[in-house]
Amino acid sequence: xxxxxxxxxxxxxxxxxxxxxxxxxxxxxxxxxxxxxxxxxxxxxxxxxxxxxxxxxxxxxxxxxxxxxxxxxxxxxxxxxxxxxxxxxxxxxxxxxxxxxxxxxxxxxxxxxxxxxxxxxxxxxxxxxxxxxxxxxxxxxxxxxxxxxxxxxxxxxxxxxxxxxxxxxxxxxxxxxxxxxxxxxxxxxxxxxxxxxxxxxxxxxxxxxxxxxxxxxxxxxxxxxxxxxxxxxxxxxxxxxxxxxxxxxxxxxxxxxxxxxxxxxxxxxxxxxxxxxxxxxxxxxxxxxxxxxxxxxxxxxxxxxxxxxxxx
Amino acid sequence: xxxxxxxxxxxxxxxxxxxxxxxxxxxxxxxxxxxxxxxxxxxxxxxxxxxxxxxxxxxxxxxxxxxxxxxxxxxxxxxxxxxxxxxxxxxxxxxxxxxxxxxxxxxxxxxxxxxxxxxxxxxxxxxxxxxxxxxxxxxxxxxxxxxxxxxxxxxxxxxxxxxxxxxxxxxxxxxxxxxxxxxxxxxxxxxxxxxxxxxxxxx
Numbered sequence: 001x002x003x004x005x006x007x008x009x010x011x012x013x014x015x016x017x018x019x020x021x022x023x024x025x026x027x028x029x030x031x032x033x034x035x036x037x038x039x040x041x042x043x044x045x046x047x048x049x050x051x052x053x054x055x056x057x058x059x060x061x062x063x064x065x066x067x068x069x070x071x072x073x074x075x076x077x078x079x080x081x082x083x084x085x086x087x088x089x090x091x092x093x094x095x096x097x098x099x100x101x102x103x104x105x106x107x108x109x110x111x112x113x114x115x116x117x118x119x120x121x122x123x124x125x126x127x128x129x130x131x132x133x134x135x136x137x138x139x140x141x142x143x144x145x146x147x148x149x150x151x152x153x154x155x156x157x158x159x160x161x162x163x164x165x166x167x168x169x170x171x172x173x174x175x176x177x178x179x180x181x182x183x184x185x186x187x188x189x190x191x192x193x194x195x196x197x198x199x200x201x202x203x204x205x206x207x208x209x210x211x212x213x214x215x216x217x218x219x220x221x222x223x224x225x226x227x228x229x230x231x232x233x234x235x236x237x238x239x240x241x242x243x244x245x246x247x248x249x250x251x252x253x254x255x256x257x258x259x260x261x262x263x264x265x266x267x268x269x270x271x272x273x274x275x276x277x278x279x280x281x282x283x284x285x286x287x288x289x290x291x292x293x294x295x296x297x298x299x300x301x302x303x304x305x306x307x308x309x310x311x312x
Numbered sequence: 313x314x315x316x317x318x319x320x321x322x323x324x325x326x327x328x329x330x331x332x333x334x335x336x337x338x339x340x341x342x343x344x345x346x347x348x349x350x351x352x353x354x355x356x357x358x359x360x361x362x363x364x365x366x367x368x369x370x371x372x373x374x375x376x377x378x379x380x381x382x383x384x385x386x387x388x389x390x391x392x393x394x395x396x397x398x399x400x401x402x403x404x405x406x407x408x409x410x411x412x413x414x415x416x417x418x419x420x421x422x423x424x425x426x427x428x429x430x431x432x433x434x435x436x437x438x439x440x441x442x443x444x445x446x447x448x449x450x451x452x453x454x455x456x457x458x459x460x461x462x463x464x465x466x467x468x469x470x471x472x473x474x475x476x477x478x479x480x481x482x483x484x485x486x487x488x489x490x491x492x493x494x495x496x497x498x499x500x501x502x503x504x505x506x507x508x509x510x511x512x513x514x515x
Contacts, residue, residue, distance in 0.1 A: 084427040088496040
């Protein structure tokens with residue numbers, strides 16, 4: 001069954017093979033010891049039972065081998081280890097730098113290739129969204145609230161990063177996926193600040209000022225980095241225009257999608273000012289002065305008859 | 313267990329007088345008296361539980377890295393139940409959310425700590441530490457039984473309790489995993505996790 005596997009020759013998969021083979025040798029050594037005792041016992045039971053048992057065992061081993069090889073290749077969390085090797089001072093300085101656009105566009109600007117800061121910022125955004133939704137009193141849908149918040153934030157971070165990376169590939173920009181993830185992740189710092197302030201102080205004017213200032217600063221920073229890494233005015237325009245539009249519109253969406261909930265709930269709780277129901281006498285037509293009472297109680301046919309009678 | 317040899321007192325055909333309950337009887341194998349105490353067998357060591365609780369409650373006490381060597385989930389289980397019980401007293405039947413968020417939070421912290429530390433960490437250790445550091449949150453939710461936490465006092469108290477929990481958890485983690493200088497980096501995700509618990513308590 002070994003020849004069915006397509007080892008494409010990349011070193012990554014070779015390492016996976018090596019790991020797998022080392023682990024198998026250990027497992028085989030243990031299994032052999034266990035099987036020896038087993039065989040003696042089964043020899044008493046009968047040959048047929050032993051054969052079917054061995055076949056089943058082999059199939060199980062082969063399946064397990066395939067699955068654990070795939071697992072050790074793709075779910076190996078150690079690949080991400082270098083991207084989490086940071087100091088608090090570094091994270092702090094990168095957070096502050098994400099709000100300061102740098103005008104140097106002739107030389108590719110440096111992007112910190114780490115994932116700790118962006119991941120924590122995405123989780124912070126989730127927490128802020130959750131807090132905003134909770135203050136609007138939607139307690140019942142708590143499970144969905146958490147799912148919505150996580151889905152929105154992670155979906156934006158991963159989805160827009162991938163999309164911009166794809167556009168960067170089309171526009172021939174020098175940026176890797178990791179750098180894009182890190183750049184967009186740190187760009188969410190501005191979003192966190194704006195939402196944290198405006199979910200607690202409900203003033204539309206304040207939100208718009210913050211949206212332009214803080215959101216604009218973090219967008220400008222990302223745009224400057226991308227411009228420095230792209231050649232050609234059309235490509236720069238396409239890439240940076242898309243990123244700027246998506247980033248600013250996301251902040252707008254986050255504010256209004258969850259802010260409206262707050263306003264809606266407030267309206268429902270307080271209610272518009274309606275006076276209690278009042279009985280108002282209805283206007284009765286002047287053509288039926290004598291039959292005023294009957295005009296109210298009679299139906300349309302009777303009214304028509306009354307009118308014809310009156311005209312005579 | 314080594315037993316002192318019974319001195320032969322020279323009384324043949326007479327049973328020895330000094331029979332102790334812990335005398336091993338090899339003829340009968342593992343007798344009832346041979347088994348270790350129930351709590352020891354279950355791995356519940358009250359002294360260690362008490363030590364760890366004190367470490368959590370006293371934020372400035374230096375944590376001993378070796379106390380987390382054995383994985384003890386009895387204490388955290390009790391604390392999760394107590395948290396759910398205090399929420400119940402406030403009229404919120406949310407045991408499911410407590411367990412769900414604990415499980416997912418422990419999984420997230422486990423992945424993060426494995427990525428950030430030089431030596432790996434086991435899931436049981438992470439669950440144990442996070443469970444123990446839930447203790448101040450129980451104080452918050454019992455406070456919420458009587459007073460509402462939605463005013464300024466509530467906000468300050470909640471922030472303080474979240475800080476206390478995450479400070480204790482990060483202190484134990486960095487002493488157990490030898491990650492000096494990264495206490496803030498470990499404390500922040502813990503603060504986010506305990507913040508979610510605080511959200512359940514407050515709202």
